[in-house]
Amino acid sequence: xxxxxxxxxxxxxxxxxxxxxxxxxxxxxxxxxxxxxxxxxxxxxxxxxxxxxxxxxxxxxxxxxxxxxxxxxxxxxxxxxxxxxxxxxxxxxxxxxxxxxxxxxxxxxxxxxxxxxxxxxxxxxxxxxxxxxxxxxxxxxxxxxxxxxxxxxxxxxxxxxxxxxxxxxxxxxxxxxxxxxxxxxxxxxxxxxxxxxxxxxxxxxxxxxxxxxxxxxxxxxxxxxxxxxxxxxxxxxxxxxxxxxxxxxxxxxxxxxxxxxxxxxxxxxxxxxxxxxxxxxxxxxxxxxxxxxxxxxxxxxxxxxxxxxxxxxxxxxxxxxxxxxxxxxxxxxxxxxxxxxxxxxxxxxxxxxxxxxxxxxxxxxxxxxxxxxxxxxxxxxxxxxxxxxxx
Ligand code: PLP
Numbered sequence: 001x002x003x004x005x006x007x008x009x010x011x012x013x014x015x016x017x018x019x020x021x022x023x024x025x026x027x028x029x030x031x032x033x034x035x036x037x038x039x040x041x042x043x044x045x046x047x048x049x050x051x052x053x054x055x056x057x058x059x060x061x062x063x064x065x066x067x068x069x070x071x072x073x074x075x076x077x078x079x080x081x082x083x084x085x086x087x088x089x090x091x092x093x094x095x096x097x098x099x100x101x102x103x104x105x106x107x108x109x110x111x112x113x114x115x116x117x118x119x120x121x122x123x124x125x126x127x128x129x130x131x132x133x134x135x136x137x138x139x140x141x142x143x144x145x146x147x148x149x150x151x152x153x154x155x156x157x158x159x160x161x162x163x164x165x166x167x168x169x170x171x172x173x174x175x176x177x178x179x180x181x182x183x184x185x186x187x188x189x190x191x192x193x194x195x196x197x198x199x200x201x202x203x204x205x206x207x208x209x210x211x212x213x214x215x216x217x218x219x220x221x222x223x224x225x226x227x228x229x230x231x232x233x234x235x236x237x238x239x240x241x242x243x244x245x246x247x248x249x250x251x252x253x254x255x256x257x258x259x260x261x262x263x264x265x266x267x268x269x270x271x272x273x274x275x276x277x278x279x280x281x282x283x284x285x286x287x288x289x290x291x292x293x294x295x296x297x298x299x300x301x302x303x304x305x306x307x308x309x310x311x312x313x314x315x316x317x318x319x320x321x322x323x324x325x326x327x328x329x330x331x332x333x334x335x336x337x338x339x340x341x342x343x344x345x346x347x348x349x350x351x352x353x354x355x356x357x358x359x360x361x362x363x364x365x366x367x368x369x370x371x372x373x374x375x376x377x378x379x380x381x382x383x384x385x386x387x388x389x390x391x
Contacts, residue, residue, distance in 0.1 A: 007135070007136070007138075010135040011132060011135045011136075012128070012131045012132060012135065014128075015128050015357035016037075016038070016128070016353070016357065019037050019038075019341075019351065019353060019354075019357075020037075020038075022342070022345060022351070023035055023037060023345065023351045026345060026346075026349065026351075031349045032349055033345070033349050033350070033351055034349060034350045034351070034372065034376055034379065034380040034383070035351045035369075035372075036350060036351060036352050036353075036368045036369045036370075036371070036372070036377075036380060037351040037352055037353045037369060038353070038369055038371070039177065039325070039326070039369050039371070040244055040369075040371060041238070041239060041242040041244055041296075041325075041371065042371045042372060043242050043296070043299065044242060045241055045242050045243050045246070046241060046242070046283075046288070046292035046295075046296075048282070048283075048286050048288045048292065049241060049243070049279055049282065049283045049286075049292075052278070052279045052282035052283070052286070053275060053276065053279040056274070056275035056276075056278040056279050057275045059275070059278075061274070062273070062274040062275035062278060063274075064274070065270055065271050066271040066272075066274040066277070067271060068265065068266045068269065068270060068271060069097070069098065069262045069265060069266060070097070070098025070250075070271075070272065070277060071098070071274065071277045071278070071281075072092065072093070073281060074098055074250075074277045074278075074280060074281050075092035075093065075096040075098065075250075076092045077280075077281040077284045077285055078090075078092070078096045078098075078235070078250045078252060078284070079091070079092040079095070079096055079252070080284070080285075081284045082220075082222060082252055085220070086220040086222050086223045087223065088220070088222040088223065088227075088228070088252070090228075090252050090253075091255070094255045094258065094259065095228070095252055095253060095254075095255050095258055096250055096251070096252050096258065097250060097251045097252075097258045097261045097262050097265065098250050098272065098277065099234075099248075099249045099250055099251060099261075099265070100247045100248065100249070100269065100272050101236060101238065101247040101248065101249050102205065102207060102234040102235070102236040102238070102249040102251070103129055105234055105249065105251050105261055106127075106129060106130060106133065106171070106203070106205060106234060107129060107130075107132050107133045107136065108133065108136075108261065108264050108265070108268075109133055109169070109203060109257075109261065110133035110134055110136070110137035110139050110169070111133060111136045111137035111264065112137075112260040112261055112263065112264040113168070113169070113201070113257060113260045114137050114139045114168055114169070115139070116138045116139065117139070117140070118137075118139045118140070118168045119139065119140045119141060119142055119163075119166050119167050119168065120133075120134070120139065120140075120141050120142075120167060120168055120169040120170065120171065121141065121142055121143070121144050121159070121163070121167045121169070121170040121171065121200070122141050122142070122143050122144070122171050122359075123143070123144055123146050123154060123171060123172060123173065123176075123359075124143035124144065124145050124146065124358070124359030124360060124361045124362070125146060125178055125179065125355060125358030125359040125361050125362035125365070126143075126146075126171065126173065126177075126358055126359055127173060127177050127178075127205065127207075127358070128357060128358060130171050142163060142167070143359055143360075143361075144159055144170070145361045146176070146179065146181075146361060147361070148319060151181055152176055152179040152181035152319075152328075153174075153181065153183060153184070153187050154172070156190060156191065156194045164194070164197075164198040164200065165198055167198070167200050168200065168201060169200060169201040169202070169203050170195070170200050170201070170202055170203065171203045171205060172191070172202065172203065172204055172205065172221070173204070173205035173206075173207065173208075174204075174206075174218065174219075174221075174323075175208035175209070175211055175212060175218050175321075175322065175323030175324045176208075176323075176324065177207065177208065177324055177326060177367075178326050178328050178353070178355065178358050178362065178365075178367040179319065179321070179326075179328040180319065180320075180321020180322060180323060180324045180326050180327060180328055181319075181321075181322065181323075182212060182216070182218050182219070182322040182323045183218075183219055183221070184219070185219060185223075185224070188219060188221055188223070188224040188227070189224055189225075191221075191224070192224050192225070192226045192227060192229075192230055195230040195231065196226065196229070196230060200230075201230060201231055201232075201254070201257060202221065202227070202230050202231030202232075203231060203232060203234070204220075204221035204222070204231060204232070204233040204234070205233075205234050206218075206220060206221070206233050206234060206235050206236075207234065207236050207238065207239055208239055208323055208324040208325075209235060209240065210239065210240035210293050210296070210297065211239060211240075211296075211297055211300060211323050211324055211325060212297070212322065212323040213297070213300070213301045213304060213321070213322055213323060214301075214322070216322065216323075218323050220233060221233050222252060222253060227253065228253050228254055229254065230254065231253055231254055231257070232251050232252060232253035232254050232257045232258060232261075233251065233252055233253055234249060234250075234251045235249060235250055235251070235252065236248070236249035237249060237280060237283065239325070240293060240296070241283055241292070241293070241296075242296060243283075246276060247272075247276075248272070248276055248277070248280050300324075300325045300370055302374055303325070303370040303371075303372075303373075303374050303377055304320075304321055304325075304327065304370055306374035306377050306378055307327055307368065307370055307374075307377045307378075307381065308320055308327065310377065310378045310381035310382070311327075311329070311381055313381075313385075314381060314382075314384065314385035314390055315390035315391050316329060316330075316381070316384070316389075316390045317330070325369060325370045325371060326367050326368060326369060326370065327367070327368040327370060328355070328365050328366075328367055328368075329352075329365060329366050329367075329368055330364060330365055331355075331364055331365060331366060332389045332390060336354075336356070336363065337354035337355040337356045337357075337362065337363050337364060337365060337366055338354040338356060340354070340366060341353070341354040341366055343387070344366075344384060344387075347387055348380075348383040348384050348386070348387060349383060350380045350383055350384060352366040352367065352368055353366060353367040353368075353369070354366055355367060
């Protein structure tokens with residue numbers, strides 16, 4: 001008989017496992033569930049990337065081990081991409097890390113850069129996997145609320161001095177999962193000044209960096225003067241290119257943080273499949289790139305509009321998402337997030353993610369994933385409308 005280690009005992013419960021089980025039960029009972037609970041892009045990867053991958057897979061040179069820290073030409077392509085898109089100059093050898101998806105880097109970071117007793121700050125609500133790094137690193141975290149009245153940006157002035165002085169890092173994520181909010185230039189400027197004052201490293205999770213609506217390209221934290229002195233940014237292919245299953249991403253920015261990430265990766269991984277890295281280079285360098293991304297953004301914007309319009313009609317007022325593929329919706333009076341999510345699943349056959357899974361300030365909301373066709377989204381809202389929960 002084997003027991004998991006004490007370290008694993010400290011890992012947080014996987015909140016979404018619960019939701020998946022509840023949905024599975026309804027589906028098994030024959031219910032036509034409209035699943036708006038998860039964040040898995042539904043459309044295929046752009047053709048030009050699939051074709052490039054097929055070519056590279058057929059090349060025997062890609063079948064060998066390759067440098068543990070990733071191909072240098074991939075680092076160069078990532079640096080060139082940031083220069084072109086965001087005007088950020090990066091030294092590919094020292095300011096870019098190649099990752100098998102951004103989650104691994106986000107979770108490794110406290111382990112790679114913190115010591116027992118150290119603290120980092122997490123947004124509340126926020127992406128649940130940020131919590132896992134604390135357990136693995138044996139460190140603590142504290143949360144910073146993201147409130148609707150502040151457009152879901154943290155109020156830096158309300159973070160107590162004592163907490164700011166103690167914190168080693170602050171994770172931020174704009175465009176934001178789960179709220180759909182985007183950051184402003186002014187906020188990022190204030191953030192750099194705050195980070196310098198308190199010596200806090202900024203970890204910008206730019207997972208939805210390509211997904212901005214109404215013709216507004218989301219700002220990268222790295223566009224802010226001084227950003228490289230205080231932080232890094234994670235960029236993943238998962239959402240930008242509908243490549244969630246491929247597991248490919250990179251981090252850019254501060255060289256001390258990048259070097260620690262590279263070192264820990266050295267000890268955990270051998271190389272990522274070189275054909276995948278070569279295809280990832282092509283994804284960035286191909287002239288069809290921007291048209292492919294624009295099509296993906298257009299599709300989500302269409303869905304956002306369909307959903308928000310339908311929700312308004314039944315009196316369910318949205319915080320209109322400016323980016324990502326989520327809508328962050330208030331629950332009606334008298335319900336908890338989970339109670340409301342359970343009601344929608346049981347009475348309307350619509351699965352949504354209860355907001356409390358993203359932190360205590362997520363209570364009172366549910367997250368809707370806009371990952372199905374506008375028709376099905378409208379049907380989901382029509383089913384919810386029949387419950388007459390909104391005035
Ligand atoms: N960060 C946020 C905010 C996300 O929502 C996700 C995925 O849903 C990730 C990171 C993980 O992305 P990746 O597929 O690169 O690990």
